[in-house]
Every structure is written in C-alpha cells, then in structure tokens.
Amino acid sequence: MLEALKEAKKAQAKDEVPIGAIVACGNQIVARAHNLTETLNDPTAHAEMQAITAASAYLNGKYLNDCTLYVTLEPCPMCAGALYWSQIGKLIYGAKDPKRGYSLLSNTLLHPKTEVTSGIMANEAAVLIKSFFKTKR
C-alpha cells in the first residue's frame, strides 16, 4: 500500500485527484498506476483501470486470479466491474469512498471469489484526497 500511496502522490503532482494502484502477484509488483483522467481527458483512466490493463498485458492473460490489487481509495462501480472481469484474487483498499464507492451500490459488482480487505493506511489516503479538494475550493 505504501507503493500505491507513492503512485497517488504522482497523481497529486500532476494536479489529478490523488489515487494510486498497484497489482502484485506473489512478491512481484506487475503494474503501477495513478489516476490520469485530466491528463488524458479520459473518464475511464482511473488508477485501477490502468493497473488492470497493464497487469494483464504484463502477464499476457486476461485473468488476475493469483494477483492482488492495492488501491488507496475504494473502487468506483466502473473499477469494481473491471475487477470482476479480471477475477482478481484479492482487493485491498485504503479509504472508503462515501460518494461513489462500489459497496454503496451493490455487493455483486466484484467477482464472488475476490477477497476484500479495507481500511489499510486509510488515513494517509484520505488526507491526500481531502487536501487536494481543499485546494480546489
């Protein structure tokens, strides 16, 4: 999660909403990504989406059953839906998203085999996001 927070800080440095994601398989990091929706003018360029695409390309396969996605904020429904198709083994996220977190909408957005852990370094992740939005007001 420390590595995902580093990615979030890269997004912050680009004036993007600071969210970072990592995909790890075993002890190896196979993808690193941060939110780039503004830079790319692309509403789909969330950290998780890019991390899934990059990990699948690296592993040369669509399925990430043996991998873990670490992300600083709870995924939105789009990202949870992408994690479903990837059949990711584990999802570990930091802060809850009280506005658009996937768990607010449905418990069946993720794949039934995906294990979920939340609240890891949640404070660090939330502070980053809150301070970003404070500068925008």
Place this chain on the structure above:
Amino acid sequence: MLEALKEAKKAQAKDEVPIGAIVACGNQIVARAHNLTETLNDPTAHAEMQAITAASAYLNGKYLNDCTLYVTLEPCPMCAGALYWSQIGKLIYGAKDPKRGYSLLSNTLLHPKTEVTSGIMANEAAVLIKSFFKTKR
C-alpha cells in the same frame, strides 16, 4: 445502430464476442469500436470503454453530455460505470444481457441525466452473439 452492428461483425471476424459501439454527437460519428478483450488480452477492452475513450480524445473533453452511445448489447456494470463518469446524454442499446447487464445489479449505475432506450435491432444483435457462442461449444 446499423453502424454498431457493423462494428460487432468486425469483432466476430477476429473471433471476439461480437459487440460493437458507436458514439455520435449531433449527426456526426465521433467514435467506433468493437470488443477486443482477446486480441488485447485486456478484460477492460469492451466496445463501450474504447468508444468512450476515443470519443473523449476526439472531443478533447471528459464529458459526453451532448452525445449518444449506441451499443449492440446492454452494457455491463463496468461500462455503465464508465458511462456514468462520461455523463453521456443518451444510451441506446440493442439486446438485453440476461447474465451481466447493468440493469440486473442497480438502477444507479448510470448517471441520473442519461436517457436510456433499449431493444433497438435487438434481434440482429442477439443472433450475432448466440451464433458466436454456438461455435464455441
């Protein structure tokens, strides 16, 4: 929708699940895409996702409020979640997806301002998909 069906047939020719999507703004088509999950080894490479990314790039903006997405099959939750972020003006789809259609999970996956029409050339879209899966059995 005829143009979206043409895209679906391009996917079929590549041995991909035959689904096609078009984004139109006014009378102009600004993006065409078809499912490429196998070709790209990317579970996020649905027709709609690529169409949203391409349309946003073409229009140089993240929001598609004045656009319509035509897609041959009901979007999945990932694609509906992406359409939410794009704030797409209208969604017009063909066949219902009884397995993973977004409407099975939640009615709040799309943006509240998005108008939805379904069933347009549904039979043509469904026949394409059914015949594809028949060859896979």
